Amino acid sequence: MQIVFWGAQPWQSGVVGNMIGTAFMLTELCGSRSLMMQTRFSCPDLDYALFPDCGGTHIREEGRYFQEIGLDAVLNDAILKYQQKERFPRHVLEVKKDRLYYLPGTYKNNREVFEHHLFNHLELVLEAAEYFGENLFLDCSGESSTVCERMMELADVIVINVPQNPHQIEKLPSLILGKEEKIVYFIGQHNEKSKYHINNIRRRYHIPKEQIAAIPYNVEFDDALSEGKSIRFLEQNLDVKKKDFNYELIQELREATELILKKAEKSKKER
Numbered sequence: 001m002q003i004v005f006w007g008a009q010p011w012q013s014g015v016v017g018n019m020i021g022t023a024f025m026l027t028e029l030c031g032s033r034s035l036m037m038q039t040r041f042s043c044p045d046l047d048y049a050l051f052p053d054c055g056g057t058h059i060r061e062e063g064r065y066f067q068e069i070g071l072d073a074v075l076n077d078a079i080l081k082y083q084q085k086e087r088f089p090r091h092v093l094e095v096k097k098d099r100l101y102y103l104p105g106t107y108k109n110n111r112e113v114f115e116h117h118l119f120n121h122l123e124l125v126l127e128a129a130e131y132f133g134e135n136l137f138l139d140c141s142g143e144s145s146t147v148c149e150r151m152m153e154l155a156d157v158i159v160i161n162v163p164q165n166p167h168q169i170e171k172l173p174s175l176i177l178g179k180e181e182k183i184v185y186f187i188g189q190h191n192e193k194s195k196y197h198i199n200n201i202r203r204r205y206h207i208p209k210e211q212i213a214a215i216p217y218n219v220e221f222d223d224a225l226s227e228g229k230s231i232r233f234l235e236q237n238l239d240v241k242k243k244d245f246n247y248e249l250i251q252e253l254r255e256a257t258e259l260i261l262k263k264a265e266k267s268k269k270e271r
Helices: 015-030 045-050 055-061 071-079 084-091 111-120 122-133 146-154 166-170 198-205 219-226 230-237 247-270
Strands: 002-006 034-038 093-096 100-103 135-139 157-162 183-190 212-216
Touching: 002 015, 002 146, 015 034, 015 045, 015 100, 015 135, 015 157, 015 183, 015 212, 015 219, 015 230, 015 247, 034 045, 034 122, 045 219, 045 230, 071 084, 071 111, 071 122, 084 122, 093 230, 100 122, 111 122, 111 146, 122 135, 122 146, 157 247, 166 198, 183 198, 183 247, 198 212, 212 247, 219 230, 230 247
Parallel strands: 002 135, 002 157, 034 100, 034 135, 157 183, 183 212
Antiparallel strands: 093 100
């Protein structure tokens, strides 16, 4: 299953937290292996949220970068026509034992060259990634490139992340046109006391209930993302009781994950 996450402004839209949270929950709900990938150029947001101490810089300083870790190594395999499925496991980082993995993004300096190689080898890369990960989470937020559009065409589900702001919802990119049957909306960092809470947004834009979820703002999770401790936070709070401060976030992440699963099943039936 391929799930594309998109948001105009990744952190403001809650893309990073929403993607990590639902990827984690999917491994818990299904017991399957999930892989997160960041395909955006030179923007290692997931590095910083998943690993403490400097994110992408930490990865390289530890020597992992020079051991063929990440999307650049996968693309290099494709260009050289190596057997990608066999080599792919050496390019990923484990973030939850035997369940959740991460393929770091590019460290190239030339956007045009990177996007050219990624577009030309995209199907091979995604095939190898899904073979390894079963559930593939792709972050292309902030992009409106041909690569992003092609990933949306190939995806089973497209998660459009929007802040609690009606103007952002009204300015969705043209690249989602014609893909409505695969789309779900996540309102990131949701505050139910706002005038533009999920129910008002649903009514205003005629969005069916089964096509939208609200991920509440949670200061502890936000801090964990900033410190590279997001997975630790989710593991520690997975079984919190209803009276706990973090209960609402965990429940909404579960419901958002179930929404993705239902949409994926429906999309496959309609093909």
